[in-house]
Amino acid sequence: MEASRRDLVGIAIGGLGAVGVIGVLYPIVKTLAPSAASLAGAVVEVDINSIPEGQVRVVSWKGKPVFVIKLPQGFQWSGKVREGNNSKLLQGQSVFTMIAVCTHLGCVPLWKPQGEAEYNYPVFHCPCHGGFYSPWGDIIAGPPPRPLYLPPQKVEGGKLIIGEAGFIKELT
Numbered sequence: 669m670e671a672s673r674r675d676l677v678g679i680a681i682g683g684l685g686a687v688g689v690i691g692v693l694y695p696i697v698k699t700l701a702p703s704a705a706s707l708a709g710a711v712v713e714v715d716i717n718s719i720p721e722g723q724v725r726v727v728s729w730k731g732k733p734v735f736v737i738k739l740p741q742g743f744q745w746s747g748k749v750r751e752g753n754n755s756k757l758l759q760g761q762s763v764f765t766m767i768a769v770c771t772h773l774g775c776v777p778l779w780k781p782q783g784e785a786e787y788n789y790p791v792f793h794c795p796c797h798g799g800f801y802s803p804w805g806d807i808i809a810g811p812p813p814r815p816l817y818l819p820p821q822k823v824e825g826g827k828l829i830i831g832e833a834g835f836i837k838e839l840t
């Protein structure tokens with residue numbers, strides 16, 4: 669009789685403990701879980717008119733920084749790339765976006781509209797290990813193994829829409 673009462677008390681305490689653990693863990697697990705938007709493929713809209721020509725804005729898409737680039741009218745670029753197809757994929761687009769994460773070890777490159785080091789034309793420079801990218805994210809020099817990634821994107825109604833298929837249909 670005494671033993672079964674002890675059992676009951678033990679079960680009750682164990683149950684309360686389990687509720688407490690779940691109560692503590694639930695908010696943590698909820699925080700770590702990807703948001704519904706990121707699972708569904710987040711869409712971010714950027715007002716093109718709010719970006720001055722020749723400048724780059726950094727916004728967040730699916731938890732990653734992305735560059736939104738607005739090239740000046742009639743932009744000419746005199747550099748040479750070592751590798752990459754981005755400029756062909758983005759041909760004719762004066763506003764576009766690229767994932768702002770260096771494909772070498774993940775630093776965020778810097779936009780240098782006046783050029784940098786021996787490159788006297790606009791480049792993205794990744795100072796971590798000396799990576800250089802063209803304004804379209806193709807590789808000029810350094811250790812990056814591939815061009816910057818391009819998210820799906822389109823232009824509609826004065827907005828760049830990141831995350832919807834358009835002139836780039838899927839992550840490339």
Ligand code: FES
Pocket residue numbers: 770771772773774775794795796797798799810811812
């Ligand atoms: S992380 Fe960019 S060059 Fe190494």
